[in-house]
Amino acid sequence: MSRTINVDYLARVEGEGAMYLEIEGDLVKDLQFSIFEPPRFFEAFMRGRHFTEAPDLTARICGICPIAYQMSAVAAMEDAIDVTVDGQLHELRRLIYCGEWIESHVLHVYMLHAPDFLGYQSAIHMAADHADIVKRGLRMKKVGNDVVALLGGREIHPINVKVGGFYRVPTRDELDAMTTDLEWAYEAAIETARWVAQFHFPDFERPYEFVSTVHPTQYPFMGSRIVSDQGIDISVEEWNDVFEELHVERSNALHARIKARGAYHVGPMARYSLNFDKLPAELQALGAELGIAHECRNPYKSIIVRSIEVALAYRLALDIIDRYEPPSSAAVPVTATAGEGHGVSEAPRGLLYHRYLIDAGGLITDAQITPPTAQNQLSIEEDLMAYVPGRTHLDDDTLQWQLEQAIRAYDPCISCATHFLDLTVRRS
Amino acid sequence: MRPKLAVLKFASCDGCQLSLLDAEDELLDIVGAIDVAYFPEASREYIDGPYDLTLIEGSVTTEHDRERLRKIRDDTAMLVSIGACATAGGVQALKNFGDVDEFVRVVYAEPDYISTLSTSTPINDHVKVDFELRGCPIDKYQLIELIAALLAGRKPNIPTYPVCVECKARGNPCVMVAHGTPCLGPITQAGCGAICPAYNRGCYGCFGPSESPNTDSLETWWQGLGVTDDEWIRTLRTFNAGAPTFVEASTRTETRR
Ligand code: SF4
Ligand code: SF4
Numbered sequence: 001m002s003r004t005i006n007v008d009y010l011a012r013v014e015g016e017g018a019m020y021l022e023i024e025g026d027l028v029k030d031l032q033f034s035i036f037e038p039p040r041f042f043e044a045f046m047r048g049r050h051f052t053e054a055p056d057l058t059a060r061i062c063g064i065c066p067i068a069y070q071m072s073a074v075a076a077m078e079d080a081i082d083v084t085v086d087g088q089l090h091e092l093r094r095l096i097y098c099g100e101w102i103e104s105h106v107l108h109v110y111m112l113h114a115p116d117f118l119g120y121q122s123a124i125h126m127a128a129d130h131a132d133i134v135k136r137g138l139r140m141k142k143v144g145n146d147v148v149a150l151l152g153g154r155e156i157h158p159i160n161v162k163v164g165g166f167y168r169v170p171t172r173d174e175l176d177a178m179t180t181d182l183e184w185a186y187e188a189a190i191e192t193a194r195w196v197a198q199f200h201f202p203d204f205e206r207p208y209e210f211v212s213t214v215h216p217t218q219y220p221f222m223g224s225r226i227v228s229d230q231g232i233d234i235s236v237e238e239w240n241d242v243f244e245e246l247h248v249e250r251s252n253a254l255h256a257r258i259k260a261r262g263a264y265h266v267g268p269m270a271r272y273s274l275n276f277d278k279l280p281a282e283l284q285a286l287g288a289e290l291g292i293a294h295e296c297r298n299p300y301k302s303i304i305v306r307s308i309e310v311a312l313a314y315r316l317a318l319d320i321i322d323r324y325e326p327p328s329s330a331a332v333p334v335t336a337t338a339g340e341g342h343g344v345s346e347a348p349r350g351l352l353y354h355r356y357l358i359d360a361g362g363l364i365t366d367a368q369i370t371p372p373t374a375q376n377q378l379s380i381e382e383d384l385m386a387y388v389p390g391r392t393h394l395d396d397d398t399l400q401w402q403l404e405q406a407i408r409a410y411d412p413c414i415s416c417a418t419h420f421l422d423l424t425v426r427r428s
Numbered sequence: 429m430r431p432k433l434a435v436l437k438f439a440s441c442d443g444c445q446l447s448l449l450d451a452e453d454e455l456l457d458i459v460g461a462i463d464v465a466y467f468p469e470a471s472r473e474y475i476d477g478p479y480d481l482t483l484i485e486g487s488v489t490t491e492h493d494r495e496r497l498r499k500i501r502d503d504t505a506m507l508v509s510i511g512a513c514a515t516a517g518g519v520q521a522l523k524n525f526g527d528v529d530e531f532v533r534v535v536y537a538e539p540d541y542i543s544t545l546s547t548s549t550p551i552n553d554h555v556k557v558d559f560e561l562r563g564c565p566i567d568k569y570q571l572i573e574l575i576a577a578l579l580a581g582r583k584p585n586i587p588t589y590p591v592c593v594e595c596k597a598r599g600n601p602c603v604m605v606a607h608g609t610p611c612l613g614p615i616t617q618a619g620c621g622a623i624c625p626a627y628n629r630g631c632y633g634c635f636g637p638s639e640s641p642n643t644d645s646l647e648t649w650w651q652g653l654g655v656t657d658d659e660w661i662r663t664l665r666t667f668n669a670g671a672p673t674f675v676e677a678s679t680r681t682e683t684r685r
Contacts, residue, residue, distance in 0.1 A: 063443020122471030142452040
């Protein structure tokens with residue numbers, strides 16, 4: 001008996017990817033998750049550019065998480081030229097990062113992922129029956145975008161981030177004006193977490209190796225150490241000792257793997273599971289109430305984790321604003337020195353690593369950028385392999401939709417990993 | 429019948445189409461007035477063409493995409509390219525100035541797996557385009573104005589004057605005069621609302637060249653501010669590197685050197 005499921009374009013992901021799945025009996029015979037987003041060659045044209053250009057240039061890798069690119073880039077450059085940005089300037093970086101987590105996660109929770117659970121083609125379709133819920137999501141998203149726009153000048157590809165700090169820092173009044181919205185949004189995020197936790201989740205857990213950055217006291221945005229739950233504990237400089245990127249046929253994105261073992265998992269579930277003790281007590285209690293105390297290994301439930309991270313981001317934003325004192329200068333001075341720099345930060349969809357070599361004139365001679373989706377590619381493939389056996393009784397439409405949903409659980413940013421998901425399932 | 433909209437992408441970062449979803453206050457009204465027939469980033473639904481309006485983000489970088497674009501043009505009444513990628517080739521047009529084989533080797537271990545054209549080109553190099561919306565990214569209010577105007581059959585109110593006009597309107601002091609900060613505002617098309625100067629920063633040209641810009645006079649001004657030829661060339665070669673005015677100006681400096 002042979003069955004073929006064929007989807008030409010996996011929707012509601014950022015970019016263009018393809019998947020091919022062949023099933024024989026109850027087994028997956030062949031599976032390929034490929035990315036045919038046309039390559040844009042960032043690492044090549046970064047060569048010869050000035051180190052101060054990296055935040056603006058690399059932001060254009062991804063319109064959904066430009067702050068992540070800017071933050072990993074400034075961290076790497078500041079490491080290369082040996083400059084430290086701390087105090088309120090660092091807090092403002094965390095604040096703008098909170099804004100990006102919010103806009104990106106809320107987009108995913110409400111517009112890309114929730115429609116799957118409720119059986120809608122899109123949030124637009126969902127709005128016909130659940131207008132109030134969709135409006136709540138849009139309003140929550142807007143609060144995140146407002147944070148990014150105030151600190152960054154605009155929501156997409158903010159213009160105000162630079163190596164050393166910012167071009168202009170906000171006034172107390174400008175930040176205070178946001179607190180009412182942030183307080184409303186914090187409560188709305190908690191309601192959101194309770195709402196999504198009622199969805200029906202397939203019974204599916206995986207023994208991922210979770211990898212995330214860590215900070216001694218905080219839930220991580222930018223960090224200098226990288227850990228896993230299977231023993232990795234390295235400084236960012238040691239990245240290339242432990243991780244590698246392979247170029248496989250059928251994909252315009254590189255596949256990252258742990259040299260010694262293979263697949264690993266970055267993103268909200270990894271951050272949450274490795275940093276649960278850094279969450280405020282109220283959000284730890286919320287996680288426990290919603291059935292994911294300490295960790296979450298069911299990719300479909302990542303929507304709950306994202307909602308909790310959104311609540312966290314509103315909370316942190318309020319705390320940062322509360323303690324804000326405008327710094328005397330918008331940036332620390334930077335001058336070119338030859339060197340190598342490494343930077344990591346936590347993009348909404350996972351760890352983002354940058355490495356640069358710059359020469360004495362400040363020009364980039366080598367660039368390496370490892371985006372989260374490249375790191376999760378193997379993990380996505382392994383999820384699909386593991387999901388199918390035992391579920392081949394499902395009809396083609398149901399199986400296909402659940403597999404798409406598993407891919408979307410990663411919030412894959414294929415534009416980042418290079419982007420088009422084209423899902424083909426063939427049964428024989 | 430509500431007009432049918434398609435939103436598609438080529439080589440890009442997805443930021444310009446995201447602008448539509450970022451119009452949080454207006455989104456539900458927009459989708460109430462038009463039928464979002466095909467918008468894969470936002471919906472699984474696929475409704476066949478022909479469409480009344482197709483928005484295209486991204487540049488053409490592969491032979492396959494060149495073919496795809498021709499079919500899209502045949503299937504839509506109006507075609508609008510949105511953003512610097514679609515109107516000028518985007519930041520990836522930097523490869524037009526380099527050796528593409530070398531670019532492939534820098535990024536990929538197995539160059540033979542990659543198929544790519546040697547250039548990144550705007551949509552209107554390949555098919556007729558009815559309107560081009562500038563910016564990296566586009567401004568969402570300009571996008572809403574454009575959709576409303578096209579569907580109403582009126583001329584969109586999208587100015588082609590330079591950013592300087594918006595600085596005056598916003599009350600920004602001129603960053604070149606007041607702080608000696610090099611700024612591309614005098615030769616860059618308005619539309620963003622003069623964001624960079626409002627944040628104490630010079631414009632870096634993300635909306636592309638304004639109508640009949642005087643690049644020579646700005647170059648002389650920048651030299652007076654101590655900007656090197658290399659810096660001038662690099663600034664012109666970013667997100668609108670492929671815009672003819674910026675290509676000419678940067679190449680002129682390069683050959684003079
Ligand atoms: S023009 Fe800029 S924002 Fe728009 S898709 Fe291209 S890179 Fe992204
Ligand atoms: S001022 Fe210039 S670089 Fe800045 S956003 Fe406007 S057009 Fe883009």
